[in-house]
Amino acid sequence: MAKIDRKFSKELKKYGAFDFTSCYNCGNCTAVCSLATKDEAFPRELVRLSALGVKEEIESSLKPWSCYYCGECSSLCPQSADPGELMMSLRRWLTARYDWTGLSGLLYKSVPVLVGAMLLMVAAVILFANYKQFNVKEIMHFGHLFEMYAIATVFLLILLPNILRMWYLTVIRPGKNPPFTKYFKSAGVLFLHMFTQKRTLGCDDNQRRWFEHFILVIGYLTLLMMTVLLGWMGTENIFVIVAGYLVSAIVFIVTADFVKERIKAKKELNRHSRLKKLSRHSRPSDWLFVIWLFLMGLTAFAVRLFVDLDIINNNLWIYLIHLTVLVQWALIIVPFGKWTHFMYRSFSMYFQSLITENNKGS
Amino acid sequence: MEKEKINLFFDAMVIGGGIAGGESALNLANNGYKVIIVEKDLSIGGKMIMLSKVFPTLDCSACITTPKVSEISRHNNITIFTESDVNSVVKMGERHFRAEITRRPRYVVAEDCTGCQKCEEACPVIVKDQYQYNLIGRKAAFIPFSIASPKIAAIDIENCTLCGACEKACPSNCIDFTQKALDYVIDIKSVVVATGFKLFDPLKIERYGFGKFKNVLTSMQMERQLAPTRPFNTILRPSDGKVPDKIAYVLCAGSRDDSEGNPICSQICCMYSIKQAQLLMGALPMADITIYYIDIRAFGKGYDEFYEQAKGMGVSFIKGKIGKITKGERGDLTLRYEDVSTGKIKEARHDMVVLSVGVLANDEAVPMFRSNTLLTDPLNYIRQEDPIISPAKTSIEGVFVSGTASGPMDIPDSILSAGAAASQATAYLKRIN
Known part of the structure; x- marks a missing residue:
């Protein structure tokens, strides 16, 4: 009961x-x-x-x-x-x-904690740069390694256990044990929704929003791959350099438009009725997601531009900003913020298909 | 050159000649006061005279209203001004108001018209009949409706082509296109505001498809189809004239709905829908009637029994607000809703849908008062200064509110409120100091 x-x-x-x-x-x-x-x-x-x-x-x-x-x-x-x-x-x-760490809840509920955490990251980057005596090469090398390690650590320590918790709470605890083979049969659903977010299309008149969403997901993943696997920031390969410019530009331009559209939609909604109080509901952590995505694209673009113009050595600050944004993104927004929604949504579709197929079988 | 204004004197002026205004006027007149009723429409009787039957007794509405209306019309102490507007009311002092009234031309000499309808037959112009809520047409020279009071012709000058056919046909030569508006200055001792209510316009709820789908009607249109003076003599759906056999009622269409700007309950829709459902069961014994509701509010004397009676007769009641109405095959309609008792989304097909439209405030009286402000509540109903102890009292001493001008109410409550307004006005008129 x-x-x-x-x-x-x-x-x-x-x-x-x-x-x-x-x-x-x-x-x-x-x-x-x-x-x-x-x-x-x-x-x-x-x-x-x-x-x-x-x-x-x-x-x-x-x-x-x-x-x-x-x-x-x-x-x-x-x-x-x-x-x-x-x-x-x-x-x-x-x-x-x-989230097993409990940090997500804390960051959602308390703005001071969120701001504090973000500032902590800024301080860490500055201290680290100081420790490396503002050596551009070393810092950039570290930045590249950081991306790889951060992704692996965050995935293994935070995201994976949380997905397992979600799986336990939604599939196992309610007693809907799907047969083992279903996990493979339904895997397609997971990837389909993770990459396309095609359910958004169900919202009326929302093709544009979906398309931008789609471009962002693809753009973001490509940018990640470019910087982590192909080492875009330091490469000499002209093809990778140009592609990187393109992808990072796409990320920040589309994000900016996306935010603009959302604000417009929200205004539309508010005009509808006395729901004027609505806009105050947007949590700072939700806006963080898009703003940081925008900053990531923009600073990555700028850093590479500075490298190509050969002025990076005298303008380390641009890389430090980029690194700060990156650290905040990788250690706060991805594991504890809105980024996870993208992951949970896809897994939700996956679990849903496990459960429904199971029901049909029985 | 300013036109000469006619000066008249009365004890009380009642603004609005519906059932509440009529009842207040009658009570005052029976107490010996001279009363003037100012009605903007061509006939007195308001909305009640248009209804089929009343709940929960199922008495014929017209049969109750018409004797009352003729009693009002024949009363020696009552003067009725139809097709008239109150332009202004100024409080001159204690028990003294001055009102300016314009009487619009009817283009028919009222005293000579016999109501023979010859002009109606002769008139070549056909327009929508607002007294049948646009279900059928009427002529531009017309008698408003068969039980109108006064039952005399009028010319709808906006649609009239001035062809003169009615003039030729009229046996008593009462049609007069030279009539002009008359201005009156009226001195009165007290005012009763009985301006009634407005119906919610369902065009505002786009997702219900009113105006787009012919078989989506308002409850007032259904009321006309069920009335003794009904246009078709049976129940027909507008798109193809078929006798419907699956009729849906959508309750709270424009009431209890913040998103439509009317967050309050209209107090009458549940009951009139249940009444119409019972009448439909009688008119169309084979039809299925479904009422989709949020809550059934059957709060008055005998109302809950009336609701149980409808259930006993086989009317289906489903808890769930209709989300969308879409067009199905051959003029049928599909209603999408969540069946709240099971939590499942369902779609139901009906061949006719009645929107139980809500009640909105009529605040036309507010700008009439010039010297003192007639205050309203947040939803534009006339504010009752002391709703519990003296319900007819308004923000202006000597001005009383009667019936639905102060808020949504059913007919019995309107009559009670009209009585209260009349007795409070009497007390005001009689007061010695």
Whole structure:
């Protein structure tokens, strides 16, 4: 028997949810949602579970990851209960729940902690540069190694255990043990959604958003590959250099446009009703994601430009900025911030297909 | 040159000639006061005179309203101004208001018209009949509706082609295209505001497809189809004239909906929908009627029994607000909703959909008051200064509010409120100091 937890709604409001307890359960949000289906109905169910505070059921639900925040549920909600924002907050809460270190929750809830952590990274980079006596070559060499080690460490220590926790909470604990072979059969779903995010297309009139999203994912991964595997920053290979310029430019230009579109969409939503309070719900950590992605692309582009213009030796600061952005990205945003949503979403589709195929078999 | 204004004196002016205004006027008149009713429309009777039956007794609405209306019309102490607008009301002092009123021309000499309808037959112009809520047409020379009071013709000058056919056809020569608006200055001792309510315009809810899909009607259109003076003599769906056999009611269409700017309950939609469902069960015994609701609010005397009766008659009630209405085959409609009892998304096909539209404030009375401000509540209903103890009191002493001008209410509550307004106005008029 699930227990009602009245404190849960207070806890959730720290993650951004606003007025969801005013919901009167009319089901309008679910009925207007373009992603909800006959087999997978949301968001009202989650609003109800959240109001009651039935944590266990929320933890085992994959539905928050199926929502792409088209916003129709919120703009058409008769009670201005903002179900779209609730789903967003549940994703943040789940991120914190899956994270074994507990840092995600801390960074989501507290702006001072987040700012502190970011500043700590700045200090670390400066101290490190000082320790290396501002030697450009050595610092750049370290930066290259850092990327490789950071990726491996973050993946092994944080992301992998968290995915396993998610798997335990959503598949194993609810007792839906899919047969072993399904894990292989469904693997295609995982990669398809990880690379294409094609569910976003379900949101009405959202082709542009999806396309930009797609370009960003591909661009970001290519940039990562360029710098880590091909050593773009230091290479002499003209093909890699040009390709790197192209990819980094794509990343920062598309990100800027993406942010612009989102702000426009948000404004549109706010004009709709008295949901004017809405925009204050965007957590700083959500904006961090896009802003840092933008900075990554921009600084990487600038660094390589400085290298090619042969002025990098006198302008170490540009590389230090790039390194700071990189460190903050790799140690804060990727393991504990919004980056993980991209991963959890894909795994959610994967787990979902494991469970449904299992049900069909039985 | 300024036109000469006609000066008249009354004890009370009632703004609005619906059932609440009529009841207030009648009570005051029976107490011996001289009353003027100022009605903007061509007939008094308001919205109630258009209805089919009333809940929960299922009495015929017209049969209740018409005797009341004729009692009002024949009362020696009541003067009725139809097609008239109150331009301004100024408080001159204690128990003294001065109102300026314009009476628009009807282009028919009221005293001579016999209501024979010869002009209607002769008129070549056909426009939508607003008194049948656009279900059918009417002529430009017309009698508003069969039980209108006064039952005399009027010329719809905006659509009239001035062909003169009605003039030739009229046996009593009462059509007069030279009529002009008349201005009146009226001195009165008190004012009763009974301006009623407006219906929510369902065009605003695009996802319900009203105006786009012909078989999506408003509850008022269904009310007309069920009334004794109904246009088709049966229930027909507009797209092809088929007798519908699967009818859906969408409750809270424009009520309890913050996103549509009307967050409050309209208080009547649940009950009138249940009433219409029962009448439809009688009119179309083979039809399936489904009512989609958020909550059924059957709060008045005998209302819950009335709801149970509808369930007993076989009306289906499904908890879930309709999210979208889309077009199906052959004019049918698909309704998408979450069945809240099971948490599943469902789609249902219906051949006719009735939107149970909500009630909105009519704040037309507010700008009429010039010297003192007539305050309203946040949803533009006239503010009751003391809703519990003296419900008719407004922000201006000597101005009283009657019926739905102060908030959504059903007919019994409107009559009660009208009575309260009349007795409070009487107390004000009688007061010695």
